[in-house]
């Protein structure tokens with residue numbers, strides 16, 4: 372039986388708009404296919420994990436205050452996270468987690484929260500909280516050669532600059548910056564995004580991309596995923612697309 376081993380970091384502090392639900396969705400979609408899914412949680416006072424043991428590392432989003440609280444601890448993982456990323460571990464990062472993998476996040480009070488610098492982008496929040504990017508969002512992304520419209524909800528002050536390889540183009544909402552044409556950051560083993568919701572709830576293609584990557588890592592004979600009945604998820608997405616894109 373294949374196994375997907377996940378480390379969910381700071382689940383107790385970075386969990387906006389049900390970001391933890393992404394873990395339930397991955398676990399459910401694995402279980403339905405007979406794939407074993409192990410999810411370990413790490414928080415500041417836990418024993419330090421060995422990141423090389425995991426197929427996927429997940430960090431959710433949080434308010435500026437929570438980002439400040441975890442920042443020092445997160446920095447202690449810099450070398451391990453860099454090594455894991457280079458070794459092909461999948462990094463799945465939502466909003467606050469996305470920001471902290473870049474160079475830095477300057478919050479609404481002007482405090483710089485250092486990022487791990489795994490990627491070249493950086494994020495600056497305007498000092499007025501009225502300028503936050505809040506609302507439903509639709510992006511178009513290409514995943515395993517197929518164009519997919521992905522829906523979610525964004526709420527961030529941070530404006531992320533210098534993203535070389537975005538996850539998708541924005542059809543409705545803001546994305547990396549206010550009225551930005553692009554959203555998120557993508558590499559074959561990284562999905563970093565502002566989408567909450569939780570993001571995977573209405574976007575099964577993204578879940579399956581992640582699961583497929585994790586079970587096929589390093590194997591030349593790729594194992595396909597058994598299709599699941601996604602009619603409910605897709606119907607929910609259609610409603611949102613209809614509402615947001617006035618289809």
Ligand code: GLN
Pocket residue numbers: 387431432433434435438465466467468496526527528529530
């Ligand atoms: N605190 C960050 C910001 O406002 C991240 C918010 C989030 O994770 N939703 O930009």
